[in-house]
Amino acid sequence: MKGKVLTDKLNEGRVAIVTGAGRGIGRAHALAFAADGARVVVNDFDADSAHAVVAEIVAAGGEAVAAVGDVADWAGGAALVDDAIARFGRLDILVNNAGFVRDRMLVAMSEDEWDAVVRVHLKGHFVTLHHAAAHWRAESKAGRTPSARIINTTSGAGLFGSVGQGNYVAAKAGIAALTIQAAAELGGYGVRVNAIAPSARTQMTMGAGEAMAAQMAAPTDGSFDVMDPANISPLVVWLGSPESSAVTGRVFEVEGGRITVVDGWQRSAEHDIGSRWTPGELGPVVEEMLAKAPHPVPVYGARAQ
Known part of the structure; x- marks a missing residue:
């Protein structure tokens, strides 16, 4: 059952930054926020893609x-926030979406491949979050407490693991x-x-092998396209709105x-035995605790044990 619609546009007059918005899920977010009445700062590393959106x-x-x-550049992140405020007079929403992959098994992964991915995803989230939050803190201390929203982008891989990533x-x-x-x-x-862990058809997923590409392909029979990136954006738009004030x-x-x-x-x-354990007595205790604990979600791509 669909939720009750309370108003046509939840973000009328608000200002949103969307990173990595030149294509894929980020592009869908930017279009959805604009359709919902927000003014949008479209960030992307590729100029042609950003201007096209x-x-x-x-x-x-x-x-x-x-x-x-580059969202992971400290000065660039500050400029992104400052430019949004200078252009539109305010900032209400930050959607951290930018990222890429360099997939490889751990034993074959290079230092550069590790650093590049951690930099753009994790540092890229922190940089923009820091500068936006500093602005909102200053506004709050000046007596102008904002109704500000940050929506980060994690992944099922980050929540449950994924072989080769x-x-x-x-x-x-x-x-x-974070x-x-x-x-x-x-x-x-x-x-x-808040954060989302989206599953949709993007350049990253389509480049992850033939099996994944086949799974992500758009249907040809007119049925609901489960992997359409636009499916992700309604929740992000709602999380960006004042209506989500109770969710964090x-x-x-x-x-x-x-x-x-x-x-x-x-x-x-x-x-808890109230004293120090000895290694020899822990085997059956750990076994008993694990039998009572919830089973973890299997790692994506892992072989059955």
């Missing part, structure tokens, strides 16, 4: 500007934890921070028409 938004009657640059897994897991941390630290300034520090998986709340690390089975 801006042109698409303007042609549809929306308002947008391109911001070409150790760098991406580590970065996306870090983003999920989301929880930022929600706790920034709530007092009027900032709500949460992670949502999104695929097609399915939205799933994903809970992070939680304590489960426990055994």
